[in-house]
Amino acid sequence: MKISVVGTGYVGLVSGTCFSETGVDVVCVDVNEEKINLLNSGEIPIYEPGLKDIFTRNVEKNRLSFTTSLKDSLIDTEVIFIAVGTPPDEDGSADLKYVLGVAREIGRNMNKYLVVVTKSTVPVGTSKKVKAAIAEELKTRNVSIPFDVASNPEFLKEGSAVDDFLKPDRIVVGVETAKAEKTLRRLYKPFLMNGHPILFMNILSSEMTKYAANSMLATKISFMNDIANLCELVGADVDMVRKGIGSDARIGNKFIYPGTGYGGSCFPKDVQALVRTADEYGHSLDILKAVESVNYRQKEILIKKIKKHFGENLKGLRFAMWGLAFKPKTDDMREAPSLVIIENLLKEGASVVAYDPVAQEEAHRILGDNISYAKDEYDACLDADALIIVTEWSEFRSPNFRVIEKLMKSNTIFDGRNIYDPEEMRELKFNYYSIGRAAVLI
Template sequence: MKVSVIGTGYVGLVTGACLADMGNDVVCLDIDARKIAILREGGIPIHEPGLDTLVQHNAQAGRLHFTTDAREAALHADIHFIAVGTPPDEDGSADMKYVLAAAREVGRHMNRYCVIVNKSTVPVGTAQKVRAAVAEELAARGADIRFSVVSNPEFLKEGAAIEDFMRPDRIVVGSDDEQATRIMRELYAPFERNTPKVLVMDIASAELTKYAANAMLATRISFMNEMALLAEVLGADIDAVRRGVGSDPRIGSHFLYAGCGYGGSCFPKDVAALSRAAGDAGISMGVLDAVEAANERQKELLIARIEARFGHDLGGRVFALWGLAFKPGTDDMREAPSQVVVRALVKRGATVRAYDPVATDEARRVLADVAGSVEYQSHAMDALKGADALVVVTEWKEFRSPDFDHIKSLLRKPIIFDGRNIFSPEAARQAGFEYTGIGRA
C-alpha cells in the first residue's frame, strides 16, 4: 500500500521503516531538513537497536523514501500517518499545533480519497479537530474529496521499538468509518496470521486507551517507588517484595522496578496531559496527581541520600555518574532523571564525571547550562578516577557485572548510590562498599 508518515522522529521513523519492511511503499516527511539529509545519506538521527539496518535495507530496496516536500508525500499516499510531537503546553495539556499543521498539509495537497491516521498521542477529541482542519483546507481550494480520519495510537518502547512494532500485543484502531477500518485491517493483516491483534473501537476510546495505558504503567512505578521508601523504613527489601507481588498473574511482573524515577518523552508528559484533560472535563484525578508527585520526589531521592552522607555543600567533591539516558537502549535524554541529579550536584558545587554508552552527545546538548562542571568520559572506569562516590542512574547492561575490587581501587571512597538497584547489596558490602540502593535495607 502507498503510505506517508508525517514526522520522522522516533515513532515516525520506526513506523515508516517497519511498514516498508512489510512491503509497503513509504514516504517519510519531516520539516527538519537536517534529519532528512542524514536519512538520505544512509544515516539515522537517533539511537535505536536495529533501526539503521532496517532503514538502509528498505531504502536500498526502494520502498522507503525521505522528503521535506509535503506535496510529494500527500500525492504519494493513500494512508497518511501523523506521527509528529505532542509536547506539553505551559499548563501541561498536549500541544496540538504540530498535529493540526500536519493535517493541514495533507488537506492542502491531497488529490484522492485517503485515510488520515493519528499515531501521535493526542487527547480525546483530536480526530474531530484533524477532520475539521483537513476539511477547511479542502474548502479553501474548492476541492471536494472524501477522506477518513482514524486513531491508531502507538505503544512501542524506546530501545525495543522494532520488536514492539513488529510483534505487537495489540493494535488499537479507533474508527467510525467502514472503508477506513477495512483499509487499516488490510495494512495490519501480516500481524494477524496466528492471533487476532487489531482491536477496533470508537475513536474516543482509542484516543483514551493510549493515555490510560501509559498512566497505568506510570502508576505501577510510582506505587512501587513509594513502597520502596516504606520497605527501607520497615527493614524489608523491595526487590523481594517485587518478586512476591509480581508472581501473581493478576498483577504480572512487568513495570514493578523501583528506582530513581521514571522519565522519557511519554510518561511524564502523558500523565500530566491526562490529568489536565480530566480537569477540563470536570473530573479530578487524585491518583494521577499522586503518581506525578511521587515521581518528582523520587527523582530527588539520590540527591537527598548524597546530602545525608556528604552534607549540603558539595564544593570540591567529584561524583562518578553511570548512565545519562532516561533508560538503557536509547540516547534519549528527555525528562531523564539524570538531568535532575546532575543539575542538583552541580548546584551544590560538585563536579560530575559522567559516562553513558550512547547518550553523551545528547547529554552535552541538553545539559549545556552546566557544561563547565560536567566531564564526559568514554569509559565507565575512567569516570571513577578520584571520585567521592559512584552514582548509578541508568541500568545499562554493561554496569551489571561489576569488578568491585577495580571500582574500589579507582574511587577516592568506596561509596555507591545505586539508583536502579543493579548491584547486590550483600556483594557490594562484602567488597567493602558503603552501598545505598532504593528500597533495600
Template sequence: MNIAIVGTGYVGLVSGTCFSEMGINVTCVDVDEKKIENLKKGVISIYEPGLEDMVRKNIQAGRLNFTTDLADVLDDVEIVFSAVGTPPDEDGSADLKYVLAVAKAIGENIKKYTVVVTKSTVPVGTAKKVKETIQAELDKRGENVKFDVASNPEFLKEGAAIKDFMSPDRVVVGIESEKAKEKMSRLYKPFMLVSDRLIFTDIPSAEMIKYAANSMLATRISFMNDIANLCELVGADVNMVRKGIGTDTRIGKKFLYAGCGYGGSCFPKDVKALIKTAQKVGYDMEVLQAVESVNEKQKSILFNKLMKHFNGDINGKTIAIWGLAFKPETDDMREAPALVLIDKIISAGASVKVYDPIAMPECKRRIGDKVVYCKDMYEAVVDVDTLLLVTEWKEFRMPSLEVLNKTMKNKVIIDGRNIYDAKEMVESGFDYYKIG
C-alpha cells in the same frame, strides 16, 4: 500499498521503516531539509538498536523514500499517517499545532479519497479537530473530496521499538467507517499472520487507550517507589516485596521495580496531558496527580542519600554518575532523573564525572560542559568520592569491584536501580545504598 508518514521523529521513522520492511511502499515526510537529506543517505538522528541498518536496507530496496514535499506524494498514497510531535504546552496539555498543521496541508492538497491517521499521542477529541481542519480547507477550495480520519496510537518501547512494531501485542485503530476499517486491516495484515491482535474501536476510545496505558504503567512505577521508601523506614526489603506481589497473577511482575524515577518521552508527558484533559472537563485525576508528585520527589532520592552520607555537605567532592539516558538502549534524556541529579550536585558545590555508552552527546547538547565526560565506566570513577548508578546498562551489571576499590577515593556506591548485591558490596568494603 502506498502510504505516507509525516514526521521522521522516533515514532514516524520506526513506523515507516517497519512498514517498508513488510513490503509496503512508504514515503516519510518532514520539513527539516537537513534531516531528510541525511535520511536519504541512511543516516538517522536517533539511537534505536537495529534501526539504521533496516533504514538502509529498505532504501536500497526502493520501498522507503524521504521528501520534504507532502503535496507531491498525496496523489499516490491511500493512507497518510501524522506522526509529528505533541510537546507539552506550558500548562501541561498536549500542543497540537503540528498535528493541525499537517491536517491543514492535507486539506489544501488532497484530490482523492484518503485515510488520515493520527499516530501521535493526542488527547481525546483531536481526531475531530483534524477532521474539521481538513474539511475547512476543502470548503475553501470548493472541493468535495471524501476522506476518513482514524486514530492508531503507538505502543513502542524505546530500545525495543522494532520488535514491538513487527510483533505487536496489540494494534489499536479507532475508525468511523467500514471503508477506513478495510484500508487499515489491509495495511496491518502482514503483521497479523500468526495471530490477529488488531483491535478496532471508536476514535475517542483509541485516543484514550494510549494515555490510559502509559498512565497505568507510570502509576505502577510510582507506587513501587512509594513502597520502597516506606520499606526503608520500616526495615523491609523492597526486592522481596516486589517478588512477593509480582507472583500474584492479578498484579504481575512488570513495572514493579523501584528506582530513582521514570523519565522519557512518554510517561511524564502523557500523565500531565491526561491530568490536563480531565481538568478541562471539570474532573480531578487525583491518583495521577499523586503519581506525578511521587515521581518528581523520587528524582531527588539519590541526591538525598548522597547528602545524608556526607552529613549534608558535598562541597568540593567529586561524584561519578554511571548512566544518563532515562533507561538503557536509548540516548533519550527527556525528563531523565540524571539531569535533576546533576543539577542538584553541582548546585551543592561538587563536581561531576559521567559515563553513558550512548547518551553522552545528547547530555552535552543539553547541558554543555557542566560535567566531565569520560571515555569508559572506569575512567569515571578515578579519585571520586561516590559512584551513583542511574541507568542500568548491561555493562554496569558486573563491574570489577577490585578496580573500583583501587580507583575510588571514597568507597561509596549509591545504586539507583537496585542491580547490585548488597551483601557482596558491603563485604568488599563499600558503603552501599539502594532504593528501599
C-alpha cells in the same frame, strides 16, 4: 499500497521503516531538513537497536524514501500517518500545533481520497479537530474530496521499538467508517502473525486507550517507588516484597521495579495531559496527581541519600555517574532523572563525570560542558568521591569492583536501579545505597 508518514522521530521513523519491511512503499516526511538530508545519505538520526539494518535494506529496495515535501509524498498515497511531536504546553496539556499544522497541510494538498491516521499521542477529541482542520482547508480551496480520519496510537518502547512494532502485543485503531477499517486492516495484516489482536473501536476510545495505558504504567512505577521508600523506613527489603507481590497473577511481575522515577518523552507528559483533560471535564484524577508528585519526589531520592552520607555541603565533591539516558538502549534524555540529579549536584558545588554508552552526544547538546564526559565507565570513576548509577545499562551489571576501588577516592555507590546485591557489596567493602533496601555501611 503506498503510504506517507509525517514526522521522522522515534515513532515516525520506526513505523515507516517497519511498514516498508512488509513490502509497502513508504515516504517519510519531516520539516527538519537536516534530518531528511541525513536519512537520504543513509544515516539514521536516532539510536534504536535493529533499526539501521531494516532501514538500509528497504532504502536499497526503493521502498523507503524521505522528503521535506508533504505535497510530493501525497502522490498515490492511500494512507497518511501523523507521527509528529505533541510536547506539553505550559499548563501540561498536549500542544497540538504540530499535529493540526500537518492536518491543514494535508487539506491544502490532497487531491484524492485519503485515510488520515493520527499516530501521535493526542488527547481525546483530537481526531475531530484533525477532521475539521482538513475540511476547512478543502472548503477554502472550494473542492470536495472525501477522506477518513482514524486514530492509531503507538505503543512501541524506545530501546526495543523495532521489535515492538514488528511484533506488537496489540494494535489499537479507532475508525468511523468500514472503508477506513478495511484499509487499515489490510496494512496491518502482516503484523498479526503472532496471533496478537488488532482492536478496532471508536476514535474516542482509541485516543483514550493510549493515555490510560501510559498512566497505568506510570502508576505502577510511582506505586512501587512509594512502597520502596516505606520499605526502607520499616526495615523491609523491596526486592523481596516485589517478588512476593509479583508472583500473584493478578498483579504480575512486570513494571514493578523501584528506581529514580520515570522519565522519557511519554509518561511525564501523558500523565500530565490526562490530568488536564480530566480537569477540563470537571473530573479530578486524584490518583494521577499523586503519581506525578511521587515521581517528582523520587527523582531527588538519590540526592537525599547523598546528603545523608556526605552532609548538606557537597562543595568540591566529585561524582562519577553511570548512565544519562532515561532508560537503557536509548539515547533519549527527555525528562531523564539524570538531569535532575546533575542539576542538584552542580547547584551544590559538586562536579560530575558521566559515562553513557550512547547518550553522551545528546547529553552534551543539553548540558554542554557543565559536566565532564568519560571515555568509559572506569574512566568516570577516577578520583570520584562516589559513584551514582542512574541508568541500568547491562554493561554496568558486573563491573570489576577491584578496579573501581583503586580508581575512586572512597568506596561509595548510590545505586538508583538496584543492580547489585547488598550482601555482595558488603563483602566487597563498599558503602552501598540503593532504593527500598537497607544501606550497607562499611
